[in-house]
Amino acid sequence: SAVISQKPSRDICQRGTSLTIQCQVDSQVTMMFWYRQQPGQSLTLIATANQGSEATYESGFVIDKFPISRPNLTFSTLTVSNMSPEDSSIYLCSVEKGTGYTFGSGTRLTVV
Amino acid sequence: SQKIEQNSEALNIQEGKTATLTCNYTNYSPAYLQWYRQDPGRGPVFLLLIRENEKEKRKERLKVTFDTTLKQSLFHITASQPADSATYLCALDKAAGNKLTFGGGTRVLVKP
Numbered sequence: 001s002a003v004i005s006q007k008p009s010r011d012i013c014q015r016g017t018s019l020t021i022q023c024q025v026d027s028q029v030t031m032m033f034w035y036r037q038q039p040g041q042s043l044t045l046i047a048t049a050n051q052g053s054e055a056t057y058e059s060g061f062v063i064d065k066f067p068i069s070r071p072n073l074t075f076s077t078l079t080v081s082n083m084s085p086e087d088s089s090i091y092l093c094s095v096e097k098g099t100g101y102t103f104g105s106g107t108r109l110t111v112v
Numbered sequence: 113s114q115k116i117e118q119n120s121e122a123l124n125i126q127e128g129k130t131a132t133l134t135c136n137y138t139n140y141s142p143a144y145l146q147w148y149r150q151d152p153g154r155g156p157v158f159l160l161l162i163r164e165n166e167k168e169k170r171k172e173r174l175k176v177t178f179d180t181t182l183k184q185s186l187f188h189i190t191a192s193q194p195a196d197s198a199t200y201l202c203a204l205d206k207a208a209g210n211k212l213t214f215g216g217g218t219r220v221l222v223k224p
Binding site: 001033041042043044045048092094099100101102103104105106108 | 159214
């Protein structure tokens with residue numbers, strides 16, 4: 001399995017601003033996944049990020065709002081742009097390495 | 113549309129008893145079904161994976177069944193302990209490393 005370092009662990013942001021979340025994996029992986037977990041809800045996939053190509057976004061999520069970078073096989077960032085209070089959630093990255101998926105510890109975002 | 117349903121009501125159980133959780137899905141043909149544990153403020157942790165051609169899988173005190181005819185998985189925690197208290201999520205994957213779709217999760221509370 002892999003080890004993921006995700007940061008920041010939490011942040012409080014003003015509406016209209018942007019936050020970039022980083023995930024570093026301790027080994028090379030082909031795909032990285034970004035999820036959102038709204039308060040009291042389960043995880044919803046935002047997008048899948050492959051190195052060297054544009055991320056693939058799920059229905060309801062767009063690149064302008066959630067731009068993703070994947071500069072190499074161990075690193076990815078997700079930016080939450082032009083934030084509103086509705087973006088207050090936990091954001092998690094994930095990779096599949098061996099059996100099962102490994103998740104980062106999450107970024108708890110509060111937009112005020 | 114695809115649906116993955118777990119009992120949204122919390123499961124309260126006495127220590128030592130067996131906890132049984134249900135995951136039902138519709139409009140889906142998963143190759144893999146996975147179970148995760150999530151503690152408050154943390155990312156999900158992988159527990160077990162069962163393939164579509166497997167009926168049952170065990171790991172220590174955990175047992176998972178997978179019935180593709182009923183489109184249902186059961187997750188059992190035997191000899192439950194207070195440390196087993198957490199939210200348990202089922203997730204479906206069409207192919208290894210494809211992407212996970214999560215159910216809403218069931219919270220388990222084991223009382224001493």
